[in-house]
Amino acid sequence: MEILQQLAESFTTFFQYTGFANITIGHAIMIVIGLVFIYLGIAKEYEPLLLVPIGFGILVGNIPFFENAGLQLGIYEEGSVLNYLYYGVTKGIYPPLIFLGIGAMTDFSALLSNPKLMLLGAAAQVGIFLTFIAALALGFPAEHAAAIGIIGGADGPTAIFLSSKLAPELIGAIAIAAYSYMALVPVIQPPIINLLTSPEERKMKMKPPRSVSRLEKILFPIVGLLLTTFISPGGLPLLGMLFFGNLLKESGVTRRLADTSSKALIDIVTLLLGLTVGASTQATTFLTPQSILIFVLGAVSFAIATAGGILFAKFMNLFLKGDNKLNPMIGAAGVSAVPDSARVVQHLGLKDDPSNHLLMHAMAPNVSGVIGSAVAAGILLSLLMRVV
Amino acid sequence: MFYDTIQNSDSLKAAADSAGAENSLAGLANNLTFDISKIGTDGIIISVIGYVIVFMALLTLFFFIKNLTKLLHLNLRKKLSAQGRQVEQKDLDIPGEIAAAISTAITLHYQEVHDFENTIVTIKKVQKPYSPWSSKIYGLRQTPLRK
Numbered sequence: 010m011e012i013l014q015q016l017a018e019s020f021t022t023f024f025q026y027t028g029f030a031n032i033t034i035g036h037a038i039m040i041v042i043g044l045v046f047i048y049l050g051i052a053k054e055y056e057p058l059l060l061v062p063i064g065f066g067i068l069v070g071n072i073p074f075f076e077n078a079g080l081q082l083g084i085y086e087e088g089s090v091l092n093y094l095y096y097g098v099t100k101g102i103y104p105p106l107i108f109l110g111i112g113a114m115t116d117f118s119a120l121l122s123n124p125k126l127m128l129l130g131a132a133a134q135v136g137i138f139l140t141f142i143a144a145l146a147l148g149f150p151a152e153h154a155a156a157i158g159i160i161g162g163a164d165g166p167t168a169i170f171l172s173s174k175l176a177p178e179l180i181g182a183i184a185i186a187a188y189s190y191m192a193l194v195p196v197i198q199p200p201i202i203n204l205l206t207s208p209e210e211r212k213m214k215m216k217p218p219r220s221v222s223r224l225e226k227i228l229f230p231i232v233g234l235l236l237t238t239f240i241s242p243g244g245l246p247l248l249g250m251l252f253f254g255n256l257l258k259e260s261g262v263t264r265r266l267a268d269t270s271s272k273a274l275i276d277i278v279t280l281l282l283g284l285t286v287g288a289s290t291q292a293t294t295f296l297t298p299q300s301i302l303i304f305v306l307g308a309v310s311f312a313i314a315t316a317g318g319i320l321f322a323k324f325m326n327l328f329l330k331g332d333n334k335l336n337p338m339i340g341a342a343g344v345s346a347v348p349d350s351a352r353v354v355q356h357l358g359l360k361d362d363p364s365n366h367l368l369m370h371a372m373a374p375n376v377s378g379v380i381g382s383a384v385a386a387g388i389l390l391s392l393l394m395r396v397v
Numbered sequence: 398m399f400y401d402t403i404q405n406s407d408s409l410k411a412a413a414d415s416a417g418a419e420n421s422l423a424g425l426a427n428n429l430t431f432d433i434s435k436i437g438t439d440g441i442i443i444s445v446i447g448y449v450i451v452f453m454a455l456l457t458l459f460f461f462i463k464n465l466t467k468l469l470h471l472n473l474r475k476k477l478s479a480q481g482r483q484v485e486q487k488d489l490d491i492p493g494e495i496a497a498a499i500s501t502a503i504t505l506h507y508q509e510v511h512d513f514e515n516t517i518v519t520i521k522k523v524q525k526p527y528s529p530w531s532s533k534i535y536g537l538r539q540t541p542l543r544k
Binding site: 118120121122124125127128130131132134135137138139141142143145146147148151154216217218219220222224225228229232233236237240241369377380381384385388389392393 | 430431432433435436437439440441443444445446447448450451452453454455456457458459461462463465466469490491492493494495496
């Protein structure tokens with residue numbers, strides 16, 4: 010009889026530690042969201058390199074367990090493996106490494122051949138600052154508002170970097186929102202582009218970019234670093250790594266380093282970042298009204314940024330003549346979701362005119378947007394870090 | 398100076414203080430109403446200044462890149478003008494499509510080996526040094542082409 014009682018007690022104790030005993034409605038919701046991310050990544054191929062690790066991370070982070078039992082399992086439990094890996098997110102270590110890889114993969118030729126397109130990348134940053142104001146109006150503290158606004162830059166690493174410094178408690182929601190919108194660029198941007206441009210504007214052809222010399226390509230990362238970081242030193246970790254990676258690529262003499270940065274290193278960091286960001290959505294910590302509001306504000310920010318780029322391209326056209334005029338659609342690529350937004354513009358261009366290839370032109374504001382959002386992050390960091 | 402102004406600004410300090418007080422996110426949730434007065438002048442100033450600085454940074458880069466090509470072509474233009482040839486900057490900018498066409502043509506030119514085949518065709522005697530240890534060599538085929 011005693012044995013049976015002991016067995017029953019053991020089973021009860023064991024059951025308390027299982028996921029079935031600890032599941033909440035929040036866990037179930039997050040697991041469904043994780044499955045949706047994985048589905049979108051695999052079946053629809055929406056940014057699978059982001060959505061699959063994040064989606065699986067959401068599953069990992071939302072397996073219910075007996076919290077505060079000293080098991081050191083959860084991402085928020087000090088000493089757990091996931092917590093160590095998450096350290097790279099909370100301390101802003103992963104974003105500069107990602108930027109190193111992006112720099113080593115990015116070809117700035119399109120931008121160098123038509124530098125006025127750089128202004129489109131600046132114009133699209135309007136989303137960051139308008140959302141900052143909107144978040145302030147909603148009662149968020151200034152540093153939280155800045156971290157939320159940066160989602161409009163459509164740059165996951167920059168959003169993580171800034172929120173790790175200004176609003177560590179919101180980092181999970183901001184990272185998920187930023188990466189989700191980056192992955193959903195093909196869904197979010199086309200309606201805005203179609204709304205703000207006429208069929209004639211979408212059919213506009215742009216003159217082919219000129220060829221760029223090797224010397225120009227080598228000088229750009231050096232001068233780019235000096236100019237941008239002297240203006241906005243707060244963006245140094247991101248801009249420094251971006252331009253360093255690009256110099257490794259363009260110098261032509263450090264091929265091994267460029268290869269490692271653009272392949273092995275960025276792959277490792279991406280999978281660690283994706284998994285831990287996904288796992289940070291542990292329902293008990295993540296599912297709050299603020300997270301939902303951050304998602305909404307992020308979408309607004311992204312939409313404003315897209316519209317800002319398009320409208321500024323139209324504004325520039327007022328001063329440009331002949332074949333120098335811009336197809337306003339490329340303004341949408343001013344958000345720094347590289348290369349997704351440029352691909353969207355190319356796709357839409359081909360839809361209206363199968364001979365109109367806009368990819369190279371759209372890549373210019375796209376890479377300029379990366380620089381612009383990193384500069385914006387640096388400025389917000391400099392202005393708000395001391396206030397906190 | 399500007400940073401000091403921002404640091405000392407009352408409304409941002411108040412925002413930071415209130416952040417401490419109502420930083421508990423649950424507290425914030427109950428207080429989420431859209432109220433323009435919460436923005437304050439400092440919020441607007443940060444936005445305007447921030448956006449202007451982003452524009453300035455990229456505008457500076459724009460002017461640098463715009464003039465870089467002219468600087469790099471300065472020497473070439475001097476040489477050409479010494480030869481009595483006046484060229485405009487736009488004449489020196491080769492469109493990418495043309496550069497791609499030239500590159501493709503050069504690559505095809507060098508890969509087109511049939512036009513430059515070695516016309517000396519000879520039959521070379523294959524060396525078959527005899528050794529009792531390798532007598533089987535006579536039974537094996539040796540390819541005449543050696544690269």
